[in-house]
Amino acid sequence: MKRLLAAIFLFASLAAAPAAETSSELKPFVRGSWQEMLRSHKGRPTLVHFWGVTCGPCKIELPLLGQFMKDHSELDVVMISADLVPNLPGAARAMLEKAGLGTAENWLFSDGFVERLRFEIDPAWQGEIPRTLLIAGDGTVTTIEGSAEIPDLEKWLVQQKVAAR
Amino acid sequence: MLRMSLLATLAFSLCQTTAQAQMSHHQHASEAACEEVELRCASKVTPAFASDGTLWLAWMAGGRISVASSKDLGRSVSTPVQVTQEKLNLDWGPDARPQIVVEKTGGIALAFSIFRDKAFNGQVLATRSIDGGQSFAELQPITANNESLRFAALGLDADGSVFAAWIDKRNRVPAKQEGKKYEGAGVFFASSKDGGASYAEARLASDNTCECCRLGLAFAGPGRPVVVFRNIFEGGVRDHAVMTFTDPATPGEVRRVSNDDWQISACPHHGPSLSISPAGTYHVAWYTSGKARKGLFYARSDDEGRTFSDPLPLGRSDRNPTRPYVLTGPHGTTMVWKEFDGEKTAVNAMISHDEGRSWSKPVTIASTTDTSDHPLLVSDGQATYLSWMTKADGYRLLPIGDGS
Numbered sequence: 001m002k003r004l005l006a007a008i009f010l011f012a013s014l015a016a017a018p019a020a021e022t023s024s025e026l027k028p029f030v031r032g033s034w035q036e037m038l039r040s041h042k043g044r045p046t047l048v049h050f051w052g053v054t055c056g057p058c059k060i061e062l063p064l065l066g067q068f069m070k071d072h073s074e075l076d077v078v079m080i081s082a083d084l085v086p087n088l089p090g091a092a093r094a095m096l097e098k099a100g101l102g103t104a105e106n107w108l109f110s111d112g113f114v115e116r117l118r119f120e121i122d123p124a125w126q127g128e129i130p131r132t133l134l135i136a137g138d139g140t141v142t143t144i145e146g147s148a149e150i151p152d153l154e155k156w157l158v159q160q161k162v163a164a165r
Numbered sequence: 166m167l168r169m170s171l172l173a174t175l176a177f178s179l180c181q182t183t184a185q186a187q188m189s190h191h192q193h194a195s196e197a198a199c200e201e202v203e204l205r206c207a208s209k210v211t212p213a214f215a216s217d218g219t220l221w222l223a224w225m226a227g228g229r230i231s232v233a234s235s236k237d238l239g240r241s242v243s244t245p246v247q248v249t250q251e252k253l254n255l256d257w258g259p260d261a262r263p264q265i266v267v268e269k270t271g272g273i274a275l276a277f278s279i280f281r282d283k284a285f286n287g288q289v290l291a292t293r294s295i296d297g298g299q300s301f302a303e304l305q306p307i308t309a310n311n312e313s314l315r316f317a318a319l320g321l322d323a324d325g326s327v328f329a330a331w332i333d334k335r336n337r338v339p340a341k342q343e344g345k346k347y348e349g350a351g352v353f354f355a356s357s358k359d360g361g362a363s364y365a366e367a368r369l370a371s372d373n374t375c376e377c378c379r380l381g382l383a384f385a386g387p388g389r390p391v392v393v394f395r396n397i398f399e400g401g402v403r404d405h406a407v408m409t410f411t412d413p414a415t416p417g418e419v420r421r422v423s424n425d426d427w428q429i430s431a432c433p434h435h436g437p438s439l440s441i442s443p444a445g446t447y448h449v450a451w452y453t454s455g456k457a458r459k460g461l462f463y464a465r466s467d468d469e470g471r472t473f474s475d476p477l478p479l480g481r482s483d484r485n486p487t488r489p490y491v492l493t494g495p496h497g498t499t500m501v502w503k504e505f506d507g508e509k510t511a512v513n514a515m516i517s518h519d520e521g522r523s524w525s526k527p528v529t530i531a532s533t534t535d536t537s538d539h540p541l542l543v544s545d546g547q548a549t550y551l552s553w554m555t556k557a558d559g560y561r562l563l564p565i566g567d568g569s
Contacts, residue, residue: 057430084259084434112196113536115505123485128431146429
């Protein structure tokens with residue numbers, strides 16, 4: 001319990017930190033966070049990626065996504081740590097920074113009732129990661145199960161630019 | 166069914182008031198209700214009935230494995246015995262759970278996995294009690310190889326020996342040395358002739374299977390273990406396979422349960438369930454998100470897994486059905502799974518009295534409003550029970566059906 005309270009306190013203090021220090025901020029992903037995230041990106045093409053520190057394929061994919069984000073500063077990138085095991089803030093932050101994703105919008109599953117969190121996102125999703133949702137400006141969602149191919153992401157982004165003209 | 170479902174509801178509403186009052190003020194990221202070692206703090210609970218009708222429970226709580234028994238179907242539980250004094254880094258994967266087998270002689274065999282390093286490499290530890298669960302021998306690795314092992318399944322063979330199968334990554338070492346790619350992990354197995362105190366040398370049943378899902382284990386007859394696992398078929402397709410052993414030392418061929426065509430380079434953490442009836446029918450339930458079908462499914466086989474019936478979908482697809490479990494008991498075959506409606510997780514059950522050819526309408530037999538363990542089934546030879554650990558409502562053992 002003490003450890004958990006400490007973790008909650010940590011999240012709280014991170015959230016309150018000034019913007020300049022939030023390069024690797026991990027927002028606690030709780031009930032309602034999904035809608036909050038969607039609202040804040042409404043109308044803009046957004047890449048949402050679910051990953052976890054214990055997920056083998058994620059270790060390979062994360063640096064590629066880091067590079068993709070660097071190459072496309074116009075795209076909103078949202079990373080959500082959604083491990084099926086207790087999500088570890090320290091390990092998650094280290095992995096994000098190593099992959100060049102420390103400055104992405106980073107969230108960490110922070111509710112023990114993961115079924116409810118997942119249901120809010122997609123009732124058909126049982127928690128497999130990696131998983132990428134490409135959300136178009138008009139709200140259309142393309143789901144990629146497993147590792148995403150960067151050329152597919154490039155193609156999708158080009159389509160978004162065409163649609164926006 | 167109806168009567169039992171009413172019973173289940175009653176049991177839940179009685180217990181909910183106090184449990185919820187305790188829980189409501191601290192919603193946090195833990196899957197357990199508390200951090201101590203008691204049963205109410207457990208994240209995973211595994212049941213087993215002894216031949217005298219005593220219910221034995223092995224659970225994970227507070228970083229320890231504890232064991233206790235109940236003479237009154239779980240209403241009261243004996244003083245728990247912790248298998249170790251020290252806290253362990255227990256494997257917390259969704260499909261990991263302690264395994265318990267109670268022999269006819271009263272001996273208890275246990276196995277469970279721990280993470281042995283920060284890279285989440287696992288180790289399966291085994292122990293045994295010969296004094297009716299009052300004490301357990303020092304933990305022993307189930308095999309000398311220590312590369313990475315998880316998801317052990319234990320089964321009691323007719324001659325009293327204990328059969329163990331698990332997921333084992335040892336073959337990635339030679340593959341790496343040769344510069345070859347190694348996918349997944351192997352299903353390895355070993356038997357114990359001394360009630361789980363020591364196991365014979367581990368052997369490979371099938372290589373390159375999915376590395377993160379529980380195994381289904383049952384017996385087709387004396388000395389004939391059967392394992393169901395998520396295989397990796399050609400092209401990285403993670404569909405299910407069944408293997409019937411010729412004898413406890415001789416693996417059989419890999420037979421496909423269903424062609425779901427789920428090609429995914431990810432960990433589903435969602436393994437299958439297997440039960441075999443006295444008539445020899447294989448009952449398999451599993452989860453897939455393949456191109457051919459998505460969701461929970463059931464299929465049966467009358468020819469030792471050579472052919473299976475068409476997959477039968479389980480549950481409401483808009484309610485995220487998960488964690489299927491099937492068990493053949495004295496009064497038919499029972500299947501349970503979880504569904505989530507946005508607020509509550511419910512366990513639904515259905516029964517077949519004709520070897521799985523037809524099933525009753527699914528009925529909700531229990532529900533909870535916070536996180537929960539997988540629903541399991543266990544039989545004492547008289548009835549089949551749902552065994553379910555929930556964070557908000559504690560541990561439940563509920564009879565299902567009345568044999569009608």
